[in-house]
Amino acid sequence: MSSGHHHQLYRAGDTPVHRLPPQCKLAAVAAFALVVVATPREWFAAFGAYALLLAAVAVTARIPAGFVLRRMVIEIPFVLFALAIPFIGTGERVQVVGLSLSLPGLWAAWNILAKATLGVVASILLAATTEPRMLLLGAQRLRLxxxxxxxxxxxxxxxxxxxxxxxxxxxxxxxxxxxxxxxxxxxxxxxxxxxxxxxxxxxxxxxxxxxxxRGYTGSMPVIQDLTPSAGQWLVAGTLPGAALAVLLGAWGLTGVWGVS
Amino acid sequence: MHVPDGFFNLAVSVSAGAVAAAGVAVCLRGARRELDDRTAPMAGLVAAFVFAVQMLNFPVAAGTSGHLLGGALAAILVGPYTAVLCMAVVLLVQGFFFADGGLTALGVNITLMGLVTVLVGWGVFRLITRTVRSRAAITAASFAAALVSVPASALVFTLLFWIGGTAPIEIGTVAAAMGGVHTLIGIGEGLITAVTVGTVLATRPDLVYGARGLAAPLVLRGADGDRVVTPEPEVRAPARRPALLFLLPGVVVTFVLAGVVSVFASGDPDGLERVAEDEGFGDQATDHAFGTWTLADYGDVAGIPVGVAGVVGVAATLIVAGAVGYAVRRRNRGHDRDRDHGRLSV
Missing domain, CATH: 1.10.287 (Helix Hairpins)
Structure with missing residues (x-):
């Protein structure tokens, strides 16, 4: 980690995503992560849809892909671990280009890679569009x-x-x-x-x-007005809302027609 | 060691979240006794210190390097309650700002790297320093505490993995791999913790929470040979019994719940069944007592998709987690009101 790197987390801007109150964004990202983790790993299309949703957020917030990719370096240790699972996993084995891989291991590796990557990108977008101090004030508004x-x-x-x-x-x-x-x-x-x-x-x-x-009494003064309007909650809710719609839609498909 | 999203199933993530929330709530109360009015500024500083120290990579053996977890170190330097808070904040900041560790895995991370390392580290430290009290004993106890805390954390990780890990790896392999590597890392952590505590002890012994009461009383000798021994400042007794009594059953209940509920929530055979199948004793198992219930066998008995069984399982866990959190809040609120009156007016 290089010098003063945590300033690079935030990318100043004036987009609809930047303007949302921090607590709305926090709640939206947490709900999105929950929906992603709850999705069964066999539903490839759903994960694709989640990635598209995040891409849409990044485009709206004008966060360049390179910025997100550079910050995703944090994920590398677990990517390496995920890649090792098919080799050390148990269960039925398949032959892929001369390598004996565990089938459940491949599923598990895909599961961890897909969900961890979506979670990491969501967090990166949150930190990139919200000042650290505001993020913490938002957390306090959410009763932390x-x-x-x-x-x-x-x-x-x-x-x-x-x-x-x-x-x-x-x-x-x-x-x-x-x-x-x-x-x-x-x-x-x-x-x-x-x-x-x-x-x-x-x-x-x-x-x-x-x-x-200088008169510190145990809490720092807050001068910003952080009360979100119903409209802002609605805007923030589109990300987890759309993700939930995808999840329910995919579940409906598999439930009614048995497509998996 | 930061667990990402998707590594544990939802039930374990949520249950660990409940354990972490209960633990942090207890520590919020206790921390005031350790740092009085300076709690927030000084705990923030210690959190930043832990964050910085976690970036110190140290060579372990042939080419691999580990980094400090810092739980035991923080516990010895500033006391267990503050240490848990600091670790929790470090993990929160790492999760939200650096995308290090998944948001849904936050509870797991706080439980593993905050609660377990601090509780085990502090327990070992107290066990040793209770009998022998000297500067050397404190350094030795720091080494032992940090040494034990890292493999203990790895062990709990293995336990959670066994309950609700998503990767099909034999539990024995996981235990051996995690245990082996983390014993080595533990030795490094122990050395660094011991020398760090020793250094602080040599310069500012009053800053080491674990060494309170060690300093000799101040003796003033007058010109005419009379001696005045100033009494030691009274050491506030840490009230640990109620907290532990409350926390332990909570942990047990949540883990049991996580075990039971995740069987319903997970679509895959869990670790135990996996091992059972591999070892060939799976056939001997009789049908589950709930075998005829619609949610048994991962929900496909009555044609109910796995998703529904999962949702029901998670909902049940959430209710229990909420109840635990609510109970703690209620306990805290009455306690805090008289103390913080007019302070938290943000």
Missing amino acids: PPMLVQIAMFMLRYMDVILDEMRRMRVARESRGFTARDARHIPVVARSAGALFIRSYERGERVHLAMLS
Whole structure:
């Protein structure tokens, strides 16, 4: 992860998606993820339809495909894991280009890849169209405990400071010719972590005292009016609504005509 | 280790979500005792620290590297309640902002990497430091706590996988693979945690929650040889019994529910049946007690599609999860009202 990377999460813009209140978007993405996970893995067409829905959101929000693809790197470890499942899976085996693959394993790999990818893209779109602070205010409006929201807000504010501190310590180590290569170097890394904790904590104490002296009483003031209108809820509801329609439609097809 | 969407079935995801919500609710109450009015700012700082520390990759063995989970470290530095909150917030932020870990798997992730690592880590730490109290003992206990917490988390992952994993891998293989790798990672985690705690202990022992009461009392010697021993500041006793008493049955109930309900919700044979088939004792099993009930055998007895059985199963789990959450909220609300009066006016 490179320097200050969490600023790149948000992509400023003035589209209908950007303008939606954060709590509407949060609820919509969570509901969408639930619908995706609830879809049986055999319904290929449904997954295709979900992908089209997300593409439509990305186009509306003017998020370029390259931006989304770059951020999808986060998914790689689990892609590798999913690719391994057909090889180590149990059950009936099929021969594909000379490789013996487990059939249930292939299904499971497809299941994880499809659902995880859709979930990741939905989250990326959410973070790309909503400022981090607004996202947390939206979470608070959705009745997430205020204490958790505040901790998350302070975390976001301190993250840069701490990552910078860590980077300075790394530069200091490396300019003295140190790179961690094997387990013998763990103590050096660990002492840095200890020093990082002390430095950050002392800084946090100073900041807290400064905040108290400026009238902090336990909650940060909110100046934005975040009350969504019924229309905005309706707009936000189109994504999970359409996904649910796809799911129910596919279920109707399989239920009535036995198509799978 | 961040679990993505679609890795566990819906029933396990929702049940783990209920466990995570109950755990976080209990910790929200307890954290105030550990950090008083500084809870939010300092917990936010510790969360950012954990986030940064998770980016420290350390070499494990021949070419592989692991990264710190940080649950045990956070528990020892700031106390178990705050640590759970910090881990939960870190995972929330990673899920929502970095798309690391699925949104529907958030409960699973918080349960595995927040609750389990902190509870196990803190338990081991307390077990050791209760008998021996010295600086060396605290460092050793930190090592043991972090060492045990990582494989414990991997073990619970295996358990969840057995209940409702979507991949057809033998549970033994999963347990061996997860256990093996995570014991190695645990050694790295233990070393880093021990040295980190040792470093902090050497410079600012007052910052280590797990070492409270360790410092020698301040002795003032006057010019005429009289000694004044200042009493130690009173250590607030952590009230852990009620929380544990409440949390444990909750966890047990939800896991049992997850096990029962996911049998109905999942369209695939679960891990146990899979192993049963492979090992050849599946034939010996008699029909399920619910065999004639319409939802049994994954819903195709009476021609009801799997989807409906799944929806019914998930709805049942949701109701239970909601009831647990509601009960906790009610417990909390009465408790918080007098304390937070006029503070949370956002």
